[in-house]
Amino acid sequence: MLVDVQEQTKPLIRNKRKAFQRTAKRVLFIFLGAVFVAVGLEIFLVPNRIIDGGIVGISIILSHLTGWTLGLFLFFLNLPFLLLGYKQIGKTFAFSTLFGVAVMSVGTTLLHPVPSLTEDPLLAAVFGGIILGIGVGMVIRYGGSLDGTEIVAILVNKKTPFSVGETVMFLNLFILGSAGFVFGWDRAMYSLIAYYIAFKMIDLTIEGFEESKSVWIISENYKEIGDTILARLGRGVTYLNGEGAYTGDDKKVVFCVITRLEEAKLKSIVEEVDPSAFLAVGTIAEVRGGRFKKRDIH
Known part of the structure; x- marks a missing residue:
């Protein structure tokens, strides 16, 4: 009887351990991401009067105009949006x-006395944007956010025809444009450079360097294409049943998931086996489970 109880409690213990590990991992990477953002702001952007978009940009402008600590504005301006985020x-x-x-x-407050690593605004915009984007991307990837404008955009999208992306872009253009009146138009242009670099680094951090691609192939030679992909790429394939809407003919669809670096080789394989094959390639944000792990090839 005691053995049965112990066996029943083992899955619960394992689940609790996994939940704790997931939470610890989330906390660690959100912490590291927020530290990266603080470094990007206080070591590169703020000393060179370069701003970011969103609440961060507004906070930098207000801190410059009032002389108050940047960290205070970052925290208190985001609080109303945290309440909205909790509900939404x-x-x-x-x-x-x-x-x-x-x-x-807290990080921006502690780093404020630290001198900037460069006084060149272009270097500050580039490296500040890179570090800032990596930090924001890490936080988003692990389920958080560092700016309330996205939440505003979600609410606006529900009541207006504007998409979330359009609303964020409009708000950030207004904020970055305001930097021209406060810091000068050259700093506003450097701010646009930093914002663009940070935007790209956020995508790269969230999606990873090995961006995954989904591939759909329709061909009469589906079996040969599937076998060749398995042998030469080491990727597993799945055969799906399809039907042509115009002809009503049964079709076999080859589906597989590859990395961005394998896309050119896969296209050459399909071209060799069946030049007339239908080929569609799409981007996948995340891949989990299944047999995505690559087989060894020789």
Whole structure:
């Protein structure tokens, strides 16, 4: 009887351990991401009067105009949006965001006395944008946020025809344009460079360097194509049943997932086996489970 109880409790213990590990991992990477953002701001952007978009940009402008600590504005301006996020997205997102914003605010305060690594505004915009983008991407990837404008954009999208991306872009253009009146138009242009670089680094951090691609191939020689992909790429394939809408003929569809670096080789394989094959390639944000692991090839 005691053995049965122990066997029943083992899965519960394993689940609790996995949940703890997931939470610890989320906390660690949100912390590191927020620290990266603080470094990008206080070591590169703020000393060179270069701003970012969103609440961060507004905070930098207000801190410059009032002389108050940047961390205070970062924390308190984000609080109303945290409440909205709690209602609209959930408590896990809200608490993750609160933790990230708190670390970022404290980090900027502690790093404020540290001198800038460069006085060249272009270098500051480039390297500040890179570090900032990596930090924001890490926080987003692990379920948090460091800026409330995305939450505003979600609410606006529900009541207006504007998409989330369009609303964020409009708000950030307004904020970055305001930098021209406060810091000068050359600094506003450097701010646009930093914002663009940070935007690209956020995508790269979230998606990873080995961006995954989904591939759909329709061909009469589906079996040969599938076998060749398996042998020469080491990727597993799945055969799906399809039907042509125009002809009504049964079709076999070859589906597989590859990395961005393998795309050219896969296209050459399809071209060799069946030049007339239908080929569609799409981007995948995330791949989990299954047999995505690559087989050894020779």
